[in-house]
Amino acid sequence: MLDTSVRLLRLLSLLQVRREWSGADLAARLDVTTRTVRNDVERLRLLGYEVRSRTGTAGGYRLAAGSELPPLLLDDDEAVAVAVGLQAAAAGSVTGIEETSVRALAKLEQSLPSRLRHRVDALRQATVSAAAGGPTVDAAVLTAVSTAITRSERLRFDYTGRDGLATLRDVEPHRLVYTGRRWYLLAWDTAREDWRTFRADRMSPRTPGGPRFTPREPPEPDVARHVVRGVGSTAWRHRPRIRFLAPATEIAARVTPTAGILTGSDDGTCVLETGSDSLIDVAGFLATIDTPFEVLDPPELRDLLRRLADLYSAGSREPAERPAEPGAP
Numbered sequence: 001m002l003d004t005s006v007r008l009l010r011l012l013s014l015l016q017v018r019r020e021w022s023g024a025d026l027a028a029r030l031d032v033t034t035r036t037v038r039n040d041v042e043r044l045r046l047l048g049y050e051v052r053s054r055t056g057t058a059g060g061y062r063l064a065a066g067s068e069l070p071p072l073l074l075d076d077d078e079a080v081a082v083a084v085g086l087q088a089a090a091a092g093s094v095t096g097i098e099e100t101s102v103r104a105l106a107k108l109e110q111s112l113p114s115r116l117r118h119r120v121d122a123l124r125q126a127t128v129s130a131a132a133g134g135p136t137v138d139a140a141v142l143t144a145v146s147t148a149i150t151r152s153e154r155l156r157f158d159y160t161g162r163d164g165l166a167t168l169r170d171v172e173p174h175r176l177v178y179t180g181r182r183w184y185l186l187a188w189d190t191a192r193e194d195w196r197t198f199r200a201d202r203m204s205p206r207t208p209g210g211p212r213f214t215p216r217e218p219p220e221p222d223v224a225r226h227v228v229r230g231v232g233s234t235a236w237r238h239r240p241r242i243r244f245l246a247p248a249t250e251i252a253a254r255v256t257p258t259a260g261i262l263t264g265s266d267d268g269t270c271v272l273e274t275g276s277d278s279l280i281d282v283a284g285f286l287a288t289i290d291t292p293f294e295v296l297d298p299p300e301l302r303d304l305l306r307r308l309a310d311l312y313s314a315g316s317r318e319p320a321e322r323p324a325e326p327g328a329p
Contacts, residue, residue, distance in 0.1 A: 004040075007032070008047075011040050015051065015063040022060040037061075076116055083108055083120045087139045099178055105139065106146040137183050137201040142176065144205040145185055149173045154210025155187070160202045168206075169198070172213045176200070177227040184227050188216055195219045197227050225261055236275030240282050241296040243271050244289070254289050271296065279304050 007030055014021060014029060023034040030037065041051050041061060050064040074082065086105040112120065148155040155173045160166050171187035178184075183200035195218075220226045244251050248264030251272065255262070260274030276282045279301050286293060295302045 004043075007036075008040055008043060011037070012044060012049065012063075015044075015049075015061065020060045020062040026061065076119075079108070079112060079116055080119050083112065083116075087120075099176055102139075102142045102146045102176060103150070106143045106150065109143055110147070137203075141200055141203055141205060142183060145173055145176060145200065145203070148205075148209055149175065152212050152215055154190070154213055156206040156210055158204040158206065159198060170210060171196070171198075172216065174215065174218055175223045177224050186218065186223055186227055228261055237277040238279055238282065238298060238301070239273065239275050240279075240298065240301055241271060241273050242286065243269055243294045243296055245269055245292040245294070251289065251291065254291070259285075283308060 010030060011026065014026060023037050026037045027034045032040075041053065044051050051061055052064050053061050083105065086101045086108065109117065109120075145155065147153075152172075154170060156168065156170050158166050159169045170190045171185075172190065173185055173187045175186050176183060177186060185198045185200055185203070187196060187198065188194070189196040218226070245268075247268050248262050248270035251270055252262055255272070260272050262270055262272050264270045274282070274285075276285075282301060283304055295305065
């Protein structure tokens, strides 16, 4: 007879591949008595699995959804499929679950046997994405960084700055932040003794990592807001601040989260901090919102809007009748 723990895993695996089993079928598969099957089902219930049963000739056992997620058993093909799906989600193909996908991928890859890692890597190398605008960072980099964050271990990596120069950095990683365009790491730089933000696609982690550390309090509670503000101050030529004469909930429904930082006020207005290399693009963006607004910064944007207002006002007039050309009939 199989060891109890091994038998429980076998029983759980059987319950996951078919909607319902009779007690006799399970006993035959496991080479035990139906009484042992009943006892094992009770053990699974104690572990948090919702196993439902029906009595009688048409009775049987089936695994139902419970109030909590217990551990799952995946065969080789299922594990590879989940890993590849998580990599696609981490690359931004499914909006809003990128960071969660990275955390799940880090847990899964730690438990994958070598033969399955090779299959996942082969699929990763043989697959390209036609999606535009998403991050170009390797999923392996995100996994390494996410693992260091989870374990509170210092991270060493080669980093290529905007000037093209490579430096070796030693940091205490705090959070990965996805802005809708790229991945960033917020970390405490041990050499500079300050918080720094790093673009993940410019990082090349080294192994082994550093020692464990006690996590510090972040520079502000809203880590994503801190990163977006810091990245925007260096990534864009212009940093407009716009006050919309409408509640933040109304404007949030009209702009994407990557448009900038939206802050509501008690007076029913809100302020959007955004960024662009072109003020004419900002003017076009404001027109799409179709809501009264005030430009707080920069003054150059107000000047541009005045010129555009004059131009559009002239264009809105009825066209004047042009005089006939000399000699025309």
